[in-house]
Amino acid sequence: MRKKKIWPFLLLMMLAVTVVLAACSSDDSSDSKENTSKDNKETSKGESVSTGNKVLIFGRGGDSVSLDPIAVTDGESFKVTQNIFETLLNFGEQDTTIHEGLATKWEPSDDGLTYTFTLREGVKFHDGTDFNADAVVKNFERWANGSDDKFPYYGSMFGGFKGDEGHVIASVTADGDNKVVFKLTRAQAPFLKNIAMSPFGIASPTAFEKDGDKFGDNPVGTGPFKFVEWKRNDSVTIEKFDGYWEKGYPKLDKIVFRAIPDNSARLNDLLSGAIDLADGVNPADGKTVEGDPNLQLFERPSMNIGYLGLTNTRPPFDNVKVRQAMNYAIDKQSIIDAFFEGRAEIAKNPMPSSISGYNDDIPGYEYNPEKAKQLLAEAGLADGFEMELWAMPVPRPYMPDGAKVAEVIQKNLADIGIKAKIVSYEWATYLEKARNGEADAFMLGWTGDNGDADNFIYVLLDGDNIGSNNYAYYDNKDLHKLLIEAQTEVDENKRIDLYKQAQEIIFEDAPWVPLAHSTPLLAGKADLINFKPHPTGSDKLTYVDFK
Amino acid sequence: MLHYIGKRLLQLIPVLLGMTFLVFMIIRAIPGNPAQVILGQLASKEAIEALEIKLGLNNPWYTQYFNYLVGLFKGDLGESMRTVQPVTKEVWPYLAATFELAFFAILIAVVIGVNAGIISAWFQNSWFDYLAMVIALIGVSMPIFWLGLMEQWLFGIELHWLPTSGREEARNPVSAMTNLYVLDTILNGRFDQLGQVLKHLVLPGIALATIPMAIIARMTRSSMLEVMRTDYVRTARAKGQKMFWVVYKHALKNAIIPVLTVIGLQMGLLLGGAILTETIFSWPGIGRYIYEAIQFRDYPVIQSGILIVAFIFVMINLFVDILYGLIDPRIKYD
Numbered sequence: 001m002r003k004k005k006i007w008p009f010l011l012l013m014m015l016a017v018t019v020v021l022a023a024c025s026s027d028d029s030s031d032s033k034e035n036t037s038k039d040n041k042e043t044s045k046g047e048s049v050s051t052g053n054k055v056l057i058f059g060r061g062g063d064s065v066s067l068d069p070i071a072v073t074d075g076e077s078f079k080v081t082q083n084i085f086e087t088l089l090n091f092g093e094q095d096t097t098i099h100e101g102l103a104t105k106w107e108p109s110d111d112g113l114t115y116t117f118t119l120r121e122g123v124k125f126h127d128g129t130d131f132n133a134d135a136v137v138k139n140f141e142r143w144a145n146g147s148d149d150k151f152p153y154y155g156s157m158f159g160g161f162k163g164d165e166g167h168v169i170a171s172v173t174a175d176g177d178n179k180v181v182f183k184l185t186r187a188q189a190p191f192l193k194n195i196a197m198s199p200f201g202i203a204s205p206t207a208f209e210k211d212g213d214k215f216g217d218n219p220v221g222t223g224p225f226k227f228v229e230w231k232r233n234d235s236v237t238i239e240k241f242d243g244y245w246e247k248g249y250p251k252l253d254k255i256v257f258r259a260i261p262d263n264s265a266r267l268n269d270l271l272s273g274a275i276d277l278a279d280g281v282n283p284a285d286g287k288t289v290e291g292d293p294n295l296q297l298f299e300r301p302s303m304n305i306g307y308l309g310l311t312n313t314r315p316p317f318d319n320v321k322v323r324q325a326m327n328y329a330i331d332k333q334s335i336i337d338a339f340f341e342g343r344a345e346i347a348k349n350p351m352p353s354s355i356s357g358y359n360d361d362i363p364g365y366e367y368n369p370e371k372a373k374q375l376l377a378e379a380g381l382a383d384g385f386e387m388e389l390w391a392m393p394v395p396r397p398y399m400p401d402g403a404k405v406a407e408v409i410q411k412n413l414a415d416i417g418i419k420a421k422i423v424s425y426e427w428a429t430y431l432e433k434a435r436n437g438e439a440d441a442f443m444l445g446w447t448g449d450n451g452d453a454d455n456f457i458y459v460l461l462d463g464d465n466i467g468s469n470n471y472a473y474y475d476n477k478d479l480h481k482l483l484i485e486a487q488t489e490v491d492e493n494k495r496i497d498l499y500k501q502a503q504e505i506i507f508e509d510a511p512w513v514p515l516a517h518s519t520p521l522l523a524g525k526a527d528l529i530n531f532k533p534h535p536t537g538s539d540k541l542t543y544v545d546f547k
Numbered sequence: 548m549l550h551y552i553g554k555r556l557l558q559l560i561p562v563l564l565g566m567t568f569l570v571f572m573i574i575r576a577i578p579g580n581p582a583q584v585i586l587g588q589l590a591s592k593e594a595i596e597a598l599e600i601k602l603g604l605n606n607p608w609y610t611q612y613f614n615y616l617v618g619l620f621k622g623d624l625g626e627s628m629r630t631v632q633p634v635t636k637e638v639w640p641y642l643a644a645t646f647e648l649a650f651f652a653i654l655i656a657v658v659i660g661v662n663a664g665i666i667s668a669w670f671q672n673s674w675f676d677y678l679a680m681v682i683a684l685i686g687v688s689m690p691i692f693w694l695g696l697m698e699q700w701l702f703g704i705e706l707h708w709l710p711t712s713g714r715e716e717a718r719n720p721v722s723a724m725t726n727l728y729v730l731d732t733i734l735n736g737r738f739d740q741l742g743q744v745l746k747h748l749v750l751p752g753i754a755l756a757t758i759p760m761a762i763i764a765r766m767t768r769s770s771m772l773e774v775m776r777t778d779y780v781r782t783a784r785a786k787g788q789k790m791f792w793v794v795y796k797h798a799l800k801n802a803i804i805p806v807l808t809v810i811g812l813q814m815g816l817l818l819g820g821a822i823l824t825e826t827i828f829s830w831p832g833i834g835r836y837i838y839e840a841i842q843f844r845d846y847p848v849i850q851s852g853i854l855i856v857a858f859i860f861v862m863i864n865l866f867v868d869i870l871y872g873l874i875d876p877r878i879k880y881d
Contacts, residue, residue: 055718062839065630073586148594149601152586155594213631231723232640233831233839234714256717260829265699268711269829272703275717428579428844435583467592 053253054546056528059266059275063233063259066216068208069201070143070151075447075537078198079279080236080257082538084126085201085221088117088136088180089192094301094532095354096451098192102131102202102222103180112187112490119178123245125204126226133174138205140172153199157450158188187488189495190452197450198538224250224542233259251530251545263395270295270523277528281521283341283400289523298522302345302352303535305456306398306445308409308513309472311437321379323510326441327365328372329416335408336516339401343521347514349503351456354535355448356492357499362507372416384417390434390442391424397520397537398445405515406443434471443515444471447537453499458483461511474511548872555865563858567619570853571612574846580604581628581844602628615850624854625847627840634851638836642855643726644714645825645832649817651748652755657810660760664767664806668775669794679764686761695754695827702750709750712829716743751828755821759813766809770802777801804875811867815860 062076069081090101105118123131143154144162159166168191170183184191194200207220219227224246225238236257240250258275260266263282270278271292281289281297289297310317310326317323336344345353348364376382389410392402399405403424410420420441425433434442446469448455459465462483463475479502486498522533527547533539582598599605603614618625624634663683667676703711714728715721721731721740729748732741774780775798783793822834833852840848 057717071631147597149582149586149598152594216631229720229722231720231831232637233835234640234644234829235717235720237720254718256720258713258717258829259831260712261826261835262829264696265712265827265829268699268704269713272707272711274710274712426577426579426842428584428842429577432579432583 054251055254055256056252056277056541056544056546057275058255058257058277058279058541059260059269060257060279061259061261061263061266064230064236064257067219067227067230067236068203068216069199069219070146070154070203071216072199073152076259078536078538080238081201081219081221082198082223083225083238083255083541084219084223084227085198085203086223087196087198087200087202088119089196091193091196091451091534091536094534096193096196096303096448096535098196101196102136106192108192108490112189112191112488113184115182115184115191116175117180117182119180120245121178123222124243125207125220125222126241126243127204127207127220129204129206129220131202131222132177133180134177135205136180136202137172137174138209139202140169142208143200144169144172151199153197153449157194157197157199187490189487189489190450190454193450193452198536224540225252225255228254235259246542250542252541255541267523270525277522277524277531279522280397281523282395283339283343283518283521285523286341286343286521289521294526295523296526296528298524298531298533299343300397300520300522300533300537301354301535302517302519303354303451304398304445304447304520305347305350305352305460305517306396306443306515307347307350308515309434309439309442309444310510310512311439311441311471311473312475312511313437313473314440316379316381316385317440319379320509321375322381324365325372325375325379325416326413326418327510327513328368328375329418330409330412330513330515331367332515333367335405338408339405340516340518344516344518347516348507350460350506350512350514351448351453352517355451355453355456357453357496359500359503361500362503364507365510365513369412369415376416376418382417384419386419386421387413387440388423389413389420390430390439391422392427392443393424393430394427396445397447398516398518399443400518402443435467437471437473439471442471449536451535453495454483454487457499457502457506458487461506472511474509476505476509479505479509548869552865552869555868559858559861559865562861563854564616566857567616567850567854568612570850571615572608574841574844574849575608577844579844581846584843585629585845615847619854624851627845627848629840629843629845629848634848637848638833638852638855640723640726641831641833641836644830645818645821645834647714647727647729648748648751648755648821648824648830648832649814651752652817653759653810653814655752655756656760656763656813659756660763661767661803661806663760664764665771665794665799667764667768668771669790671772676768680768683761683764686757687765689757691754691758691823692827694757695751695824698750698754699827710743710747711750714744714747714830715740716747751824751830754827755817755824759810759817762813763806763809767802767806770805771798774798774802800874804871807867807870807874811863815863818856818859 060076060079064077064080065072065074066077067081069078069085087101088103090099092099102120102123103117104120107116119133125131143151146154146161148155155161159168161167168184168186168188170185173181175181201221204220208215211218224241224244226241228237228239230236237254239254240252244250260269263280266278267281267285269275286297289295310323312318332346336342336346348362349359351358389406391406392399395401406422410422413420433439446460459469461470461474463480466473466475482498482502486495489495489498524531529545529547530543582595582602582604586594586598603611615625626633627637663679667679670676699711702709721728721735721737724731724734728744732744780793780798783797821832822838824830825832825835833856837849837852840852
């Protein structure tokens, strides 16, 4: 009985599946031929024209973590929120100078302890809430009442939270509808630059009071685009906000941020027309893009440093002569030529030249193996020594190919008698072990947050940050004094002078081998106009348009 | 039968429990602190310590494991450390993406694989047989990564026939309802996108199907060859039955049992092992979800993600075992 029942059923299923698939595959192939050829014509003309609305597909390396900018620290999140939210002050179009944003005027008091911001009028949040002094106060209250794990950038930029000893912001109060007064506990030189950073985008108080922790799934700001949908690990869609205060903008109707993890796959998508703009183009692919008449190459102004850190507490790197010898031994120019395709500047200071306070008088260590050998001999290591050289396992804007750069360094070191063994760990492990001081020498880098010298030198090389970002365990009391003084110095010229002195100390002590300030590349369709990549990595797409 | 299923389901408990323990211990043995990774390079020591306390990472491992188990029994898979979303809420879109892709791939693999195997056995030592087996051999040994990139290059960039990444035409996305996009386009009445969604399935589907297809073809062939030599097949042929019926009705029925095992195993592997395909084709599936969680040391997501995949894997195996009984009444489960 049973036998009879089941067998025809199975046979039928089998047949059905075969038929469906046969139909499906033949259908598919003929269908796709017709459709794609049509599509192709459309794409070559510019699909955005044929569909009647302007859609930009932005391909990037990863998904956002949250769309509440204050809750995150990763660049991919800011790329989106930068277009949903606005900050009181803005950075320049392609630099980190201060310009008006949601505030049209800002007046610091002479002692640098009070700042009065005059707000832009007639601005509304995407949910219809009015933007006013009250909204700004509520945002700052929300952040100040948070904690490090909720709002990490607030704590690190403003010295902690309400009640903490180092907290810089004593009070934020509304003075009428469109004036906000900030009182600080101590002068903070980079205060205005901090305020302009993406994480401090002003959110609709109605929305975050209602949504609480879920605000990151449904962000509401005053920016040119409003949030539509987020498909995790796939795409974030935002669309034009009709009530945007800057008349006639934005130009685009919709932006879709697509997460395409692999750099080559992303470039493939650009070549095939599936996306319009690709972030993170390999330096080696720059020429391909330049050679394609349908594409254009964008250079993001450099705001980074790639370096070879030397753990200053581990012998023999506790000897300054050895560290200097390392600096003379490495041929930076050939590294830049080979692996950055020449799209980088040789680094001699721990921050790029675009940052105010950069000391161009520092000569830098030239490539001079003889001098390196001599220094080693002076350090009593004429026969060289053995060491581990840690190579970065992941490409980063400041280091496109860690493993290959490490090989060059290894060869350079061998020339002066140092035997370096290349070691690599998976990224999270690498960072943790390097932070614990387990490396002899490690490759690493940093991309600036706000374009301030403090954000490079203090963060990366001050004794305070050992165990945090000072992976080199470098500690110099004189340097520390200068850096702390610079943090509260309001006079810009004096500040610049302090940072110049700081770089002199660092040059002498040679805690790292600074390698390069790279120029990260992006590629886009040829008909894309007004796209200006920002050094911070978060681009405003308000003015971007298609020809 | 019910008794058997009940017994098998009960056996699942220690298996899955063992799994949770193993995964729990292994991921904690890899260095790299989640609090550090979440907060990024910028974080201060204090911030990291505060987050560790909040995430319960400062507790001894057995307390953490116990809490995790208690949560599991309540149906709580934990909360992603990175996105601060409950895994139960977060996981479905990823799972749906993988289901859709894996279903499509297994469909290709089974239909082409089984039929190629049957025909090869039927016309043993013919040119078709040789060709099919050579292709199958290449298929088994082909690195998915390479195949995927070649597909993208040929069909995407050179010929412009098929899209090279993603799940849909991104210019006009479908709003996700079930997250099975084929279904979503239909539910939304977006038939313009239905074709697009199917097209997006083709290249990753083929890449993912290649290995199982080759394995299934070889398995079917050898199993069929064995059955075709048996007496009952000879009898059927002697009775003058059409070869097609002999092959597809009499022989296949017995030959399919070992093939089913292989299909079941391959299905489980597809679900868990789609990471490479998902990365190459930017397919936001469960493989990539777990892979990224590993990079970020997002313990709850890794634990629960692997547990879910393992659960589906054993369920498929159970289903295959039950299917044996239905096809071959000689196999009894009591």
